[in-house]
Amino acid sequence: MSGNTDSRVGTTYSLPLTLWISLFFVVPMAIVFLYSFLTRDVGGGVRWEFNLDAYAAIFKQTSSGQFIYLDILWYTLWMAVAATVLTILVALPCAYYIARTKNNTLLLFLVIIPFWVNFMIRIYAWVAILGQSGILNEGLMALGLIKEPVQFLFNDYAVLLVLVYTNLPFAILPLFTTIEKFDFGLLEAARDLGATHMGSLRKVMLPNIQGGIITAVLFTFIPIFGTFAVPDVMGDSNTYMLGQLITSKLKMTGDYPGASSLSVLILILTAGGLILYTAFQRKQEKDKMVTIAEDAL
Amino acid sequence: MKGSEVRVENADKKFGDFHALKSVSLTIKKGEFFSLLGPSGCGKTTLLRIIAGFEEPTAGMVYLDDVDVIPLPADKRHTNTVFQNYALFPHLSVFENIAFPLRLKKVPFEQIKEKVTRYLQLVHLVGQENKKPNQLSGGQKQRVAIARALINEPSVLLLDEPLSALDAKLRHQLLMDLDLIHDEIGITFIYVTHDQSEALSVSDRIAVMNEGRVLQIGTPFEIYEAPADTFVAKFIGETNILDGIITAHNGRFYTIETDQLGPIMVTSDRKFEVGKKVRHAIRPEKIDITKEKPEGLPDDFNILHGKVSESIYSGFQSQFYVATDQKLPFKVYQQHESYLERGPAIRWQDEVFLNWDADDGYIVELI
Structure with missing residues (x-):
C-alpha cells in the first residue's frame, strides 16, 4: 500500500525534471542525431534525404593525404587529456586541503567565486594578464628581466592554462565531496597492517576516492573536449579544436549535417569510453572473487 | 609463548x-x-x-x-x-x-x-x-x-x-x-x-x-x-561508601564510627591506627535484606534498619534502594535463588533490615 503511494509520489516529484530533460536534452540530441544523416542544403539548411556524406567527410583526405578532421580530432583529444590531467593534478591537493580544514566555508566560497563573473570575461582577463601589454609583460620589463614583450598568448600552453583555470572548480568540488567523506582512520589501519605512508594513500585512499576522481574527470574532460571559446581566444589561429570546427560549420558555412556528425562523434567517443571503463571495472571486480572450497574446512 | x-x-x-x-x-x-x-x-x-x-x-x-x-x-x-x-x-x-x-x-x-x-x-x-x-x-x-x-x-x-x-x-x-x-x-x-x-x-x-x-x-x-x-x-561495580573514624581495633577487627550510621564493624589485613579517618565500602550484593529483624547473628555483623525507597526487579535479582533511619541511601542486591510465587517478598515502601558480615566490608583508603 504505502509502497504504491510512495512510487506515485516519486513519479509526481520527478515529473518536472523528466519533462525538462526530455525537452532540452533528449529532443535536441535526437535532432542532432537526425541531422547528421540528412543532406546539406545550399541555403544553410537541410534537405530531408538520407545521406552519409557528413560521416564520410570526417575521413576525407586532402590531395596530399592528410586527414584534416581526424588530425583535429587527434589534437583535440590530446589537448583535452592534457588539460584534464593538469586540472586533476592541481585540484587533488587543493580539494584534500579544503576537506582537511575544519572551517572550510571560506575556502569553498573562494572556489565558487569565479562563477560570479561571466565566462568570457574570465577568459579575456587572461588576455589582460598575458597580452603584449599585459600585467605579466609589464612586470617582467619593469624588473628588467626582459627587454621586449614576450608573446605568451596564442599557443597551446595559453590554451591549456586557461582550460585548467576555467575547469578547476568542476574538479575541486566533486573531489572535495568524496575526500571529505573518506574515513582517514582507514589510513591508520593500513599503516598498522604494514603499509608505508605512500602505500596507504595509493592502496586505500585512492580507490576510495575513485568515484570523485571519475566525476571530476568527466566534469572536466567532456566540456574541454567540446570547448571552442578558450582556444578561439587564447589559441593559435592555425590550430583548431573540434568545438571550434563545429562552431565554424554552424556559423560560417551553415553545414548542419557536418556539425551534427562531429557532435555525434564526440558523443560516441565519450560515451564509448565510459562504457568500456565500467565494463573493465566490472570484470576486475569479478576476477577478484575467490572460491573457498568446502573441503578446505 | x-x-x-x-x-x-x-x-x-x-x-x-x-x-x-x-x-x-x-x-x-x-x-x-x-x-x-x-x-x-x-x-x-x-x-x-x-x-x-x-x-x-x-x-x-x-x-x-x-x-x-x-x-x-x-x-x-x-x-x-x-x-x-x-x-x-x-x-x-x-x-x-x-x-x-x-x-x-x-x-x-x-x-x-x-x-x-x-x-x-x-x-x-x-x-x-x-x-x-x-x-x-x-x-x-x-x-x-x-x-x-x-x-x-x-x-x-x-x-x-x-x-x-x-x-x-x-x-x-x-x-x-x-x-x-x-x-x-x-x-x-x-x-x-x-x-x-x-x-x-x-x-x-x-x-x-x-x-x-x-x-x-x-x-x-x-x-x-x-x-x-x-x-x-x-x-568497578556498585558500592556503598561510608566515611568514619577508627575508634577501636582488635587484631583484624576494626570499629569505625561513621558520620551518619554510628559504629560499624569491618575486618582488614592492613594496619590502620585508631583515630585515623578512613573510607569504608560495602558491595550491594554482600548485604542481606530481610523484613524481620535478624536474630542470633554473631556480634561482628552490622545491622541497619530502613525503608525501601526504590525497588527494581530484573529477573535474576532485585535491586533495592533503601533509605536508612538516618536518611542514608543504601544499595542492596538480592539474588532470586528460588521460584517466586507471589513476586518478590520485599516491595516498595517496606520496612526492612540490612545486615552484613564485617568480613564483607572493606577499608578502601585513608582520607
Missing part, C-alpha cells in the same frame, strides 16, 4: 593544554590478556595508540620484548590493532580485507588463500569472503577486523573498544570468542574498554585508569574485592 612483553615507562602525552597521560608505567606480560579500563578521556586509548605507533609520547619509553619501539612507525611494529569502528576497507571484499597485509608483502596467491581461509575459519566467517563490508552486520565486520589484525601474526594484538558499537548479546558472544582466540593463539592482548564487566570477565589483569593515571593494576578479583582507592571502588 608467541606474544611479546610490553613495557611502558613513564609515558607522558600532552595534546596542547590537555595532559592525556601522566607518567604511566606498566608491564604487560607475554601472552597476557590485559585490559586498560577507565571512563572516556582517561587516557587508555592514547596509551594504546602510543603502543601501536599512531602517537608519539611527549616523554617516556615503550619496549616490546626490551626493544625500544618509539622510533619505529606503526607499520614496522609487531603490533596490530582492532579498531572501534572496524576500519575495514570499504572497496575491498572480506577476503581482500583480511589478505591486505599479505598482499602488501607480495605473498603468492595460493599461500594467501590458504592462510585467509584459516583465519576465516577462526572467526567463523567462511562463506562471507566475497561480500563487501557494507553487506555485513556489525558483529561480522568486527570479526573481519579481528582476522585482518591477526593474519600478520603480531606478537601483540591491540583492541580499541572493539565491541562498543555492538548490542549486548553480540558483545557477550564476541567477547567469549575473543577469549577463545586468545587461548588458541597465545599472543599478548591489550584490550581497551570503558565497560568494567567486559574487562572483568576476560582479563588476566586490568589497569584501571582515570585522568591520565593508572590507579590500580591487578587481577579482576583484586580490583573488585580490594580496590586501591575510592575511584576504583566506585568505578
